[in-house]
Amino acid sequence: MVTMAQATEEVSYLEAISQALDEEMARDERVFLMGEDIGTYGGAFKITEGFLKRYGEWRVLDTPLAESGFVGAAIGAAMMGLRPVVEMQFADFISCAFDQITEVGAKNHYRWGAAVPMVIRAPFGGGVHGGPFHSECPEGWFFHSPGLKLVAPSTPYDAKGLLKAAIRDPNPVIYFEHKFLYRRIKSTLPQEDFVVPLGKADVKRIGHDISVITYGAMVHLALEAAQSLAHEGIDLEVVDLRTLMPLDKETIYASVRKTSKAILLHEDNKTGGVGAEIAALLAEECFDCLDGPVIRIAPPDTPVPFSTPLEEFFLPKTSDIIAAVRKLATY
Numbered sequence: 529m530v531t532m533a534q535a536t537e538e539v540s541y542l543e544a545i546s547q548a549l550d551e552e553m554a555r556d557e558r559v560f561l562m563g564e565d566i567g568t569y570g571g572a573f574k575i576t577e578g579f580l581k582r583y584g585e586w587r588v589l590d591t592p593l594a595e596s597g598f599v600g601a602a603i604g605a606a607m608m609g610l611r612p613v614v615e616m617q618f619a620d621f622i623s624c625a626f627d628q629i630t631e632v633g634a635k636n637h638y639r640w641g642a643a644v645p646m647v648i649r650a651p652f653g654g655g656v657h658g659g660p661f662h663s664e665c666p667e668g669w670f671f672h673s674p675g676l677k678l679v680a681p682s683t684p685y686d687a688k689g690l691l692k693a694a695i696r697d698p699n700p701v702i703y704f705e706h707k708f709l710y711r712r713i714k715s716t717l718p719q720e721d722f723v724v725p726l727g728k729a730d731v732k733r734i735g736h737d738i739s740v741i742t743y744g745a746m747v748h749l750a751l752e753a754a755q756s757l758a759h760e761g762i763d764l765e766v767v768d769l770r771t772l773m774p775l776d777k778e779t780i781y782a783s784v785r786k787t788s789k790a791i792l793l794h795e796d797n798k799t800g801g802v803g804a805e806i807a808a809l810l811a812e813e814c815f816d817c818l819d820g821p822v823i824r825i826a827p828p829d830t831p832v833p834f835s836t837p838l839e840e841f842f843l844p845k846t847s848d849i850i851a852a853v854r855k856l857a858t859y
Contacts, residue, residue: 542710544684548691560587563615595624606646619652620664634675643698655708659834665796678772680704682747689724729776735765739783742793743769753849788819798826820859
């Protein structure tokens with residue numbers, strides 16, 4: 529377990545999440561954790577390792593394999609003034625709690641003004657050869673559900689700051705953390721307490737020719753593509769949404785109005801994804817600025833394959849971005 533005293537060390541994406549949980553539990557006794565195997569075992573990915581010993585069984589609750597049940601219990605606890613953080617062992621299993629999330633948690637404030645300050649941590653995404661039941665990107669299901677906030681960090685800094693902000697927020701937040709990034713990226717984080725505000729995108733790379741709007745692990749593919757294309761004289765701007773709902777439309781529009789060209793990149797299936805909504809928004813609000821078609825790069829409309837070669841074919845690649853950029857640059 530990574531503690532606050534170690535906060536100045538270079539930490540991984542996974543350790544940043546662990547730090548955020550640890551610091552928020554130490555800061556606010558209302559914060560508690562629920563999920564499958566998070567206590568004695570320390571979580572499927574060891575993010576909560578050591579938490580049971582430090583905080584005790586009343587704040588680190590191992591649950592049965594019953595997502596609908598423990599999410600419902602978390603909603604009730606949140607409505608009574610606590611701040612539960614629920615872990616879905618894999619984001620794919622969140623569908624078992626769909627009714628509780630969308631029909632109860634998301635709608636309570638609309639129905640009668642009740643705050644539901646809870647976070648659902650959802651390890652999502654492919655690239656880890658988990659197959660169709662352990663690799664899904666289900667953010668599109670909840671993107672259409674009013675009352676929820678959705679975040680998807682791409683860096684350790686954002687992972688820590690967004691989780692802390694989500695825990696402190698009075699609304700239900702689904703926190704999509706990408707499994708592929710857990711131990712693959714590291715950075716040095718500030719020692720002092722910080723949050724990354726919900727609803728604010730971040731321009732990870734300033735450019736002038738084409739805007740690539742993305743989130744999660746795809747941010748790193750976009751940055752790789754940008755570095756490669758710079759040698760060809762093509763200057764990409766990479767916009768990391770960070771928060772999917774509410775969308776930071778101001779940052780999106782400002783980027784596209786500057787470059788006049790947009791590529792929407794995500795790992796969720798192409799049809800009905802976040803990229804489709806942003807494409808519609810750009811058609812409505814930035815049509816006069818566009819010098820070419822809005823291009824979406826996303827996986828085909830199939831489940832995530834288990835086979836390694838098929839998964840590599842399924843997931844967007846740097847080469848896909850480069851090909852799309854070259855095509856768009858000709859307009």
